[in-house]
Amino acid sequence: MKLNPRKVNLNKMPKAKRRPPRYGAWTLIGRGAANRGWPRVWRTVELGAAYDAVVIGGGVHGLATAYYLAADHGITNVAVLDKAYLGSGGSGRNTAIIRSNYLTPEGVAFYDRSLELYNRMALDLNMNVMFSRRGHLTLAHTDSAVRTMRWRSEVNKLCGVDSAVIGPEEITKLAPSLDTSDQPRFPILGALYHPPGGIVRHDAVVWGYARAADHLGVEMHQRTEVLDIEVTGGEQPDGKGAGGRVAGVRTNRGYISTPIVINCTAGWASLIADMAGVRLPISTRPLQAAVTEPVKTFLPTVVVSGSLHVYVSQTDRGELVFGASVDPYNNYNLGGSLEFTEELAGHVLELMPGISRMRLLRQWSGLCDMTPDYSPVMGFTDVDGFLCDVGWGTYGFKAGPVSGEQMAQAVATGKTPDLIAPFCLSRFADGALVGEKGAAAVGH
């Protein structure tokens, strides 16, 4: 993995202003012992009347967009609005896996840039995001799955991404707890091994971006729900829709005047886009995940099985985190189901029979904004000043940093950056879909 310096460099800004202060070991110990003197990580300020840009959604994507607007382009008069608290949506509910072994060259280039940014995030943000680059195994249980793995690994190699197909013997060396015998109903025939993949503490990423953005002057407004977006001159009778121009945002805490609104609201993306008169190819579905009680570390890599609809990793605390596929019908309800836990347990035990006595601690779900081609919707829309960074489905967390960087570039330059050009909303009208389903973490 190359650690490329950022293309749009921060060197233009005075060094002291670029990064928030470090957390020193002695300060932490001192404050921890006394348990006082903790500084606020970000300011709480009154909602202003006008901003240069408003980001709706205080998750990884929204905060990263605000951060890069300030850090890369010097646009600091920015507000991030969230109807709950920062990181309350998908950013705090995902299984924190990052990787770049995608299927299409567009996808690989994009996610690989994200992995680079994750690699240097702790330095950029002066925050330990606990990035554990532990390797990523995607298991194949059928001949056709092995074939797809080969396809993916060849695409990856051509794009310069470390990725290879390995057999059961090597899998056993990497993850001895996996049952690689011929006994299971779906025996493990091989795997796509992606060494640069790993897991990150997702809350730290949210807090790190919020802290760094705040340091540069960006305002974070929690419990601020967007009720309507004011658009004038559009084709619809109320002035919204294609051809219109964003004038401002009406929230539960007052009206904000702004020329730019960026929609980073994942599962609620359609509802926010409706307010601007933009229709999206998105269906909202919950994805359920679960975590076990903590045990000694025994699983050194991230393990994914597409055929068995499950992905597993072990946190630094020792808990096993499981994720599955999205629920089979559209839903905005975050309730869990017993059906999910039953199926999950069955599939995990098929992979790792040794953990049959482990107990689940809890389960939760998050809303995923699914698109027909399993690729996001990014960039400009028919409404001038209304941008989208949505459609992130089940793969939004790993793309957070690069999405923020590219969306900020789009806002600052007024042009769609090359890296996100394939993901524009107009691809659906043009029929130029980016078929990434083959590389989704699990079969949907």
Added chain:
Amino acid sequence: MLLVPCPNCGPRNTSDMHYVGEVTPRPNSATATPEQWRTYLYTRANPAGALRETWYCRSGCRRYFVLERDTTTNVFADPPLPGNKTAGNNTGGVG
């Protein structure tokens, strides 16, 4: 676990069903432009609230039917009773 009220088989588990998805108005094939076709294919209203959607009773009667469900509460509006053939069957879904 969601019980889907099939008009022919009664309440069935979602694992017996195939979810076809949101009902979108199908354009006239004689006059539709490519853009209209693609809007029909891909664009979704995706409401948080009442949603008209097509289900396929995969393991039961093997018929398509349309139901209305609230996507925030998962309550079906006016669920059809078994045997009531006038409700639901093939009313504008993806056949």
